[in-house]
Amino acid sequence: MSRYARITGTGSCLPPRQLSNADMVELLAQRQIETSDEWIVERTGIRSRHFVDDGVFASDLGVQAARQALKAAGVDAADIDLIIVATSTPDMVFPSTAAIIQHKLGVAGCPVFDVQAVCSGFIYALTVADAMIKAGTATRALVIGAEVFSRLLDFNDRTTCVLFGDGAGAVVLEVSDTPGILATDIHADGKHVGILCVPGHVSGGQILGDPLLKMDGQAVFKLAVGVLEDAARAVLAKAGRTEADIDWLIPHQANIRIMAGTARKLKLPMDKVVVTVDRHGNTSAASIPLALDHAVRAGQVKPGQTLLLEGVGGGFTWGAVLVDF
Template sequence: MTLYSKIIGTGSYLPSRRVTNGDLMAQLAANGIETSDEWIVSRSGISARHYAAPGQLSSDLAVEAAKKAIEMAGIPADDIDLVIVASSTPDYHGSFPSTACIVQRKLGMHNNSAAFDVQAVCSGFVYAVSVADSLIKSGAHKNVLVIGAEVFSRILNFEDRTTCVLFGDGAGAMVLTASEEPGILATKMHADGRHADILSIPGSLNAGAISGSAFLYMDGPAVFKLAVTVLEQVAHEVLDKAGMSPAGIDWLIPHQANIRIMKSTAKKLGLPLEKMVVTVDQHGNTSAASVPLAFDQAMRDGRIMAGDTVMMEAVGGGFTWGAVLARM
């Protein structure tokens, strides 16, 4: 019997604190930095984002999203035999124990399931789904919980208006299960370390202190230029692997980073904008959480239906990028 992986549940969670462009303008003005709603929207398409409460960790957001995904999947949490968390803002600075292990504990899972984190920045969720798909197809695991969770508000420099206005916090989750019917049709992951410096946190932990900067740095024009190129390329790669054309895509869910990049991708694939799921306007860039957040929203409002073909794709620091083509 040929095994496939299939998406059977999705969930998402946004912290309660919603920060509009107006709210952010007031905060930046207190730091002597001027910006405007028009400036932010015209460059990114973002009108609002959510910030985690003090003490609220990536694992806390992840657990809330996971509970909803597990509920939709209709399986007990202890039937999950692997937890993968994609995050650039793990609970612990040293990155261990993994946020996935913390999520496992907070979900009350005591079945000795495997758990680990994936770090590919904004591409993290796409990477994690690709890994989950391979492990299910191999027969190693049956039910996999995949989560993207971020608290980027903690790594933003609020004296740099070119980056601090772009990012938000949130989490999205999926449950994938072994199936005799194709669900994940094709995946592809890429990285090019030559571009590592254009999106990074250029600091490291040394003797209990940060050496370098602990704030996010981004060369916006360089990231934009690379993103619009690789997103089109990787979309065609997974379509070719699945033996499909862009016309077969019912929904495009790109990484929610910048509306101009997203529109460019849809245009290059010949897809009408009505087929693209957009949440960047209200969520901002939630890094590894952005794709599953958008996916869950489109699932729960009835846009994504059984039988639909969905293209997920993302780019992130590293420089990383990838895509997943799925049939619901």
């Protein structure tokens, strides 16, 4: 029997504190930095985002999203034999956030690890989990994207601090004799490290370098649309499908202009694109599973539909996954 991996449950978690653009304008005004709701919306499509409170970590958001996904799939945490967490904002240097989530779920024994590919992290993690299920080393995986990007933001830089938010999304991936994940395609080009990074690290009890997010927005935009189109066409070719087979495009929720540009290149109308960036901002590795869960619970995404998931992130990393849901 052929082994395939299918998504059987989705879940998500947003911290309760929501900041509108007006809240961000007020916050930046305290630092004598000017911005406006119009400026933010025009350039990004973002109207609000969620920030964690002090003492809340990526694992706290991730475990709530995981519990929702487990409930939706109708399985217990003890049934999971693989946990992969995509995050760039782990609770600790080590151990992995996946290990912390495993403990918070009250289970032990199965392999757990984090994947660090920034905003492409969920695509990378889903690709790894799919491969492990197909290889027979896992039968039921929990794949989570969880981020607390608010702690990396430079609130003296209006071009970046208005973009990001906190949240988590999760899926349960189970072995099946019918295809679910149809094809995956992941890539990276390290020469672009400098266009999106947090150039700091811990050494000898001190932070060396700059621990706040830096981004060359124009460079990221130019790269993103091209590589997203390439990855989308690659997974369609691998699966023997065409753009006409896509029911929903669920992209990384970075910027509405990047999302619209990708949709145009694939000849998809915007009413086939799941959009949550306006309410959530850019939640990095959490954005795709968050958007997926939102669309499932809103009744947009239905069983039997074909979904194209794709993302780009610092590294520079990018990739896509084609799914029969």
